[in-house]
Amino acid sequence: MASTSVCLGSLILAVLIWKVSSRRIPPSILSRVRGPEKEHWLTGNLHNLFKDSYDYTCQLIKDYGGVIKIYGVLGSEQLFVSDPRALHQVVVKDQDIYHETEMFLKTNQLLFGEGLISTDGEQHRKQRKMLNPVFSLANMRELLPTIQPIADELLRGIMSEVSPDGGAKEIDLHPWMGRGTIEYVGQAVLGISFGAVDPQNSNEYMDAIRQVAHVGLKIFFLRPMVPWAVRSLSPFWRNKLVDWLPLPPLRQVREMCYTMERHSKKILEEKREAMEQGRAGERRDLMTIMLEANQSTSEEERLTDVELTGQINTMLLGGQETSTSALSRILWILSRDQSAQARLRSEILAVKLAHAAASGHDGPWESVHLPYDTLMALPYLDAVLRETLRVHPPTNMINRTCTRDAILPVEFPLTDASGEEVKAVHVPAGTNIVISDNGNARGTSGQALRLRAGRRECQCL
Incomplete structure (x- = not known):
C-alpha cells in the first residue's frame, strides 16, 4: 500500500511539473541577456541562490553585471536584478507594472492566512x-x-x-x-x-x-506549482495531494x-x-x-x-x-572586527555613565536603561546597524512579475550576448524578476568593514 502511494505521488508530481513547464516564457528576448549556465535540471540556478549565497551572488554580479539571466524551476528564464537604477524602476517608479508574484501571494496565504504579505489590490490597501x-x-x-x-x-x-x-x-x-x-x-x-x-x-x-x-x-521547488493547485483543486484534493506526494x-x-x-x-x-x-x-x-x-x-x-x-x-x-x-x-x-566592537562598547559605556550621573542612578553601569531618544541618537550604534543591514539584509531577495512588456534601464552599462554594450533591457510580460540587495555590497566580499567616525553614513571597503 505504501509503495502504491509513493508511485501515485510520483506520478502526480510529474504531472504538476509538466503543467508548470508547459507555461514557460518564450526565451527569444531574454536570450540576449547574459548569465550563468543552468546548473540543475529541476531548480536551475535557484538552489544556489537560496543557500548562504552571498559569495555566489557577488560573483554573478562581478561576471555579468546588474541584470542577469538565470534559470528557475524546469529551466524557466528569469532576471536577477541588482543594478540600482533598475531596482528603483521595478520597486518605485514602475511598481504598477512589476507586481508581487502570484506564487508569493498564494504560498503565503496557505502558510499564514490573509495577512499583509498574502494580499494585493484593494484588500492589501485596506490592510x-x-x-x-x-x-x-x-x-x-x-x-x-x-x-x-x-x-x-x-x-x-x-x-x-x-x-x-x-x-x-x-x-x-x-x-x-x-x-x-x-x-x-x-x-x-x-x-x-x-x-x-x-x-x-x-x-x-x-x-x-x-x-x-x-x-x-x-x-x-514546489512554489511555482502552488498557484495552479490553488486555482484548480479544492482544499480536499489539495490535502489528498499532500498525502500522496513522496515529500x-x-x-x-x-x-x-x-x-x-x-x-x-x-x-x-x-x-x-x-x-x-x-x-x-x-x-x-x-x-x-x-x-x-x-x-x-x-x-x-x-x-x-x-x-x-x-x-x-x-x-x-x-x-x-x-x-x-x-x-x-x-x-x-x-x-x-575587534576595533569596531571596542568603539561601540565605548560609545554605549560613555552614554550610560552620563545618564546614570544625570538621573542619580547608583547601581552598576550595566543596569542603566537608556531612554528611547538617547538610544536613537547614538551615532556609531546607528552606523553599525545601518551598514550591517545594507551589506547583509535579512531578506536579500524578493520577486516581482512583469505584467506587461517593459524597458528596464540600468545605471551601469551591460554587455549583451553579442558583445554589444547596452543601457537597458527589454523585459517581456510574464517575466519573473528576482531582486537582490547584494548589488549594494558589490566588491565587499571577504573584506574589512570600516565605519566612518562621527558620521551617520558608513562605508564598506
Whole structure:
C-alpha cells in the first residue's frame, strides 16, 4: 500500500511539473541577456541562490553585471536584478507594472492566512491603511519598557554559558537570538509571553513559527506549482495531494500551518475577551492597538477575523525571522572586527555613565536603561546597524512579475550576448524578476568593514 502511494505521488508530481513547464516564457528576448549556465535540471540556478549565497551572488554580479539571466524551476528564464537604477524602476517608479508574484501571494496565504504579505489590490490597501498608524513612531517608542527586561534576561541566559573560570568557550548565539526575538515580538506585538528565552521551554506555536521557513526551503521547488493547485483543486484534493506526494517536508509544513491557524485564532479570541473585560493592561501591545482601531473604523474598511489572524502569524514570523538574522549578523561582524566592537562598547559605556550621573542612578553601569531618544541618537550604534543591514539584509531577495512588456534601464552599462554594450533591457510580460540587495555590497566580499567616525553614513571597503 505504501509503495502504491509513493508511485501515485510520483506520478502526480510529474504531472504538476509538466503543467508548470508547459507555461514557460518564450526565451527569444531574454536570450540576449547574459548569465550563468543552468546548473540543475529541476531548480536551475535557484538552489544556489537560496543557500548562504552571498559569495555566489557577488560573483554573478562581478561576471555579468546588474541584470542577469538565470534559470528557475524546469529551466524557466528569469532576471536577477541588482543594478540600482533598475531596482528603483521595478520597486518605485514602475511598481504598477512589476507586481508581487502570484506564487508569493498564494504560498503565503496557505502558510499564514490573509495577512499583509498574502494580499494585493484593494484588500492589501485596506490592510496597509489599518496597520500603518499601528506601527507609528509613538507606538514604537512605548515598546522599549517591554523589550528591555527581555534583553536583560537574554543576556543572563548567554552569560550562564560562559566559563566561570574565564576560559575560552564557543557559544552559538544564533539560537539565543531566535529565542530573544520571538519573545520580543510575542510581548511587544501580541502581548503574550512564550517564555522563549528559557531553553527548557517549548511551545508548539513557537516551534512552528521558528521552523516553518526552514522546512519550507526543502520544498521551495514546489512554489511555482502552488498557484495552479490553488486555482484548480479544492482544499480536499489539495490535502489528498499532500498525502500522496513522496515529500515528508510538505506534510510537516501542513501540520505547522494547522498549528499556526489554531493558535492565532485562540490569541485573537483572548485579546478580544481581555478588551471587553477591561483587562488590556497599562502597557498596550500593538495587537490591542490594532483591534481598537479596527473596532472603531467603518464597516467597509474593517478587517475580518480571517485577516486579523493572518496579521498575527505574519507579524510573528516576519518579526522573528528577520530580527534573528540581523542580530546574529551584527554580533558575527563585531566578533570579527575587534576595533569596531571596542568603539561601540565605548560609545554605549560613555552614554550610560552620563545618564546614570544625570538621573542619580547608583547601581552598576550595566543596569542603566537608556531612554528611547538617547538610544536613537547614538551615532556609531546607528552606523553599525545601518551598514550591517545594507551589506547583509535579512531578506536579500524578493520577486516581482512583469505584467506587461517593459524597458528596464540600468545605471551601469551591460554587455549583451553579442558583445554589444547596452543601457537597458527589454523585459517581456510574464517575466519573473528576482531582486537582490547584494548589488549594494558589490566588491565587499571577504573584506574589512570600516565605519566612518562621527558620521551617520558608513562605508564598506
